[in-house]
Amino acid sequence: MDITLLKERFAAFLRSRHLGRHFRRLALLDTLAQTGVSREVPPTLTQTLVRAATADPDDLLRQLGSHRDGLTEAEAAAIRARVGLNEVEHEKPLPWWAHLWHCYKNPFNLLLTLLAVISYLTEDMKATVVIGTMVLLSTLLRFWQEAKSNKAADALKAMVSNTATVLRRDLSEEAAPIFEQYYGAHLHVKHGKPVEVPIKLLVPGDVIVLSAGDMIPADCRVLSAKDLFVAQAAMTGESMPVEKFAVQRLASAINPLELDNILFMGTNVVSGSATAVVLATGNATYFGALASRVTATDRAPTAFQAGVNKVSWLLIRFMAVMVPLVLLINGFTKGDWLEALLFALSIAVGLTPEMLPMIVTSTLAKGAVFLSRKKVIVKRLDAIQNFGAMDVLCTDKTGTLTQDKIFLARHVDVWGEESDEVLAMAYLNSYYQTGLKNLLDVAVLEHVDVHQKLNPANNYRKVDEIPFDFNRRRMSVVVSEREDHHELICKGAVEEVLAVCSRVRHGDAIEPLTPELLARIREVTAELNEEGLRVVAVAAKEVPPSKEVYSVADESDLTLIGYVAFLDPPKESTAPALKALAEHGVAVKVLTGDNERVTAKICREVGLEQQGVLLGGDVERMSDPELAQAVEHHNVFAKLTPAHKERIVRLLKANGHVVGFMGDGINDAPALRTADIGISVDTAVDIAKEAADIILLEKSLMVLDEGVQEGRRTFANMLKYIKMTASSNFGNVFSVLVASAFIPFLPMLPMHLLVQNLLYDVSQTAIPFDNVDEELLKQPQRWNPADIGRFMAFFGPISSVFDILTYALMWFVFGANTVAQQTLFQSGWFVEGLLTQTLIVHMIRTPKIPFIQSRAAAPLMAMTVAIIAIGIFLPMGPLAHYFKLQPLPPLYFVFLPLILLAYMALTQAVKGYYVRRWGWQ
Known part of the structure; x- marks a missing residue:
């Protein structure tokens, strides 16, 4: 061998x-x-x-x-x-120490540290302990999660x-x-x-x-x-x-x-x-x-990172406006500016999207682990969200639509009759070339009987080689047979080999290549293509044994000997995979260097309806505006060069699509780099694997569809947290402003706000494991900060309505209307506020009716129950005085379920209107 x-x-x-x-x-x-x-x-x-x-x-x-x-x-x-x-x-x-510092140094933790220092200086040790615990938990949780995610990603890589x-x-x-x-x-x-x-x-x-x-x-x-x-x-x-x-x-x-x-x-x-x-x-x-020179320079943010940043800054701008208002109103109405400052800082903490990095990392890491079980290696976690946003998938044909197992089906002379001489010439060419052997070469070299018959080790000596390139689309070797003469053997794409041929061999006769013969040759190769065979032409010429170095210029005046034709049958899974991708809003476009007839037959066999075929020559002649229109209306592109593939992907992106590209060859590397999400396989050439964001251990479109769904599931869970945080924060601050203006004491102490915020954040840690409604997986999903702002303005004030109702209940029914009774008032709002915050998770996680039409995953349900239990236990249990709370009267727990049910009903009604007007996401 x-x-x-x-x-x-x-x-x-x-x-x-x-x-x-x-x-x-x-x-x-x-x-x-x-x-x-x-x-x-x-x-x-x-x-x-x-x-x-x-x-x-x-x-x-x-x-x-x-x-x-x-x-x-x-x-x-x-x-x-x-x-x-x-x-x-x-x-x-x-x-590890630098990673730990990076996990700590975010605005949220710095703000909390400032609060802890102020609490310590004012000798409020309980607040200091609670705040310090919050900082420690937040930092360690993020450190542990990111370390775990990085370790998993390294193991996958x-x-x-x-x-x-x-x-x-x-x-x-x-x-x-x-x-x-x-x-x-x-x-x-x-x-x-x-x-x-x-x-x-x-x-x-x-x-x-x-x-x-x-x-x-x-x-x-x-x-x-x-x-x-x-x-x-x-x-x-x-x-x-x-x-x-x-x-x-x-x-x-x-x-x-x-x-x-x-x-x-x-x-x-x-x-x-x-x-x-x-x-x-x-x-x-x-x-x-x-x-x-760029070790300290961050890469330009991806579309995913830019989206997260926009959402974060939306919440931070909101905080920058609301916190000074809270400070001023409480300072002027209560007269205690230090207490007002502490309370305003607590509000700032409540408004900070502190869990966003951890939720994002957790959901992406969970997606990476899920995909790893499907034999998909995620090199860059952000690529998972791009998977979900992808609406156009460009793919090559060989090995993706087809089995990637090529068989040498025919070896025929110029007129389509079986020829052993053609096979022998093709074998010598594949045997002696030192470049990248493709599947066609492997299929030829599997003919051991030819090897035994030719006995190249004893009968032939390699003289030189003219390597393959993607412009000529052919390659040649020069061999010496028993030192008698040199034989230049060329094989490659039919048109490119014909371009350097001047004669045709038919049996023992050699004829000039006339226009009539050329037309007949094209008929024979077209018939082979119609059968789904990939045709490679074989040509040769004898040269004197006086030359040892050959170049492209020597590929001229050749004699066409015949063709070797290969069969690459379609995969059984391709048709259902294409159907599944279409159902999930992903358009598949085939970009191949193969000819249009073979490509068309494969597309028919796998059920990909052709919307027009565009050839590389057509792409070459079109301007960018013309091609930008053409790529929208065509889904099969044949006879492409690497530059053509890259240009098509670039223009699809310019048209507003999120484009994935799947390829494994040298010619795919430019397009892989240009695409929003580059997909390759573990058997690909090095340059293709380097350029890709995701690597498949199985070259299957069905795996891609599963990746698309997981990307959308990941994005949906991230969006849940952002919507919950945004609307809950807006409602809390609105409630605080109302209370600060009319109540002679703080509606909640800074420590109460911090504990409530800590419990709420802990309840969110199960979101990455939550279920996602099937309807939300049907279409590509992208960041839309404007929609999040509108969502916050719509759903935030709903909780404020019931906060104000709770104020009235505590003030008028339970008599908590003096400074001496402020602990009872604060305890009542603490419980109601925490329970509505926790319930908003279930109300906003789905456009459907929660608990009935759409149920949360078991971890999220368990976390909700646990946080509600802790929230009620704190004022009712032995730890109440440590947190400056007090037990609530039994009658409170009669009104509480009514308030919560009314809150859920109003939220569901507003949700129905919102979905009809703007959709869900």
């Missing part, structure tokens, strides 16, 4: 097992571009790269303590111990790895223990063979092998290259890939980014192959130097 094929399979085996943490490099490069950070790096690094570019390769290897065949494992381990792992500092998690192919010169018995320590005892690699290692374990001096689709894992100097093109747009801004060589052509070059033979960490190989020696790793790389 071909050693290259073995290497590919060995690499796939390793990728399923090794750990890696290099998911944010491309994101960080994007940040560097977006934030306008200077691309200047330390002069010493520039000088080092320039010296390496101009040095003799053998001298450079000696300076690095390396060899043409790479390092030994013992040498690599020694260097690793000295320089550390190949990770940039920006990617390392915060130490560890399931996907990125590796590099490294040459190891010696894997002797002495080196084996070191090798096993890093790579696992299950690996046994013979002396002198390439090995796949996690990128983070690379060290300066390692010699690596690169091919199409590979990420550049560190700063490297090219030792040998064959048609090597590298995409380094994120570093240089160049939109087109640049060619790299083994030598530096311009000796006067001083800008590292202009060096011909230097490769930079974070860029990727588009086509060709190379060997290179690692010059620097981690923070010592050019990438690391840039990253260190």
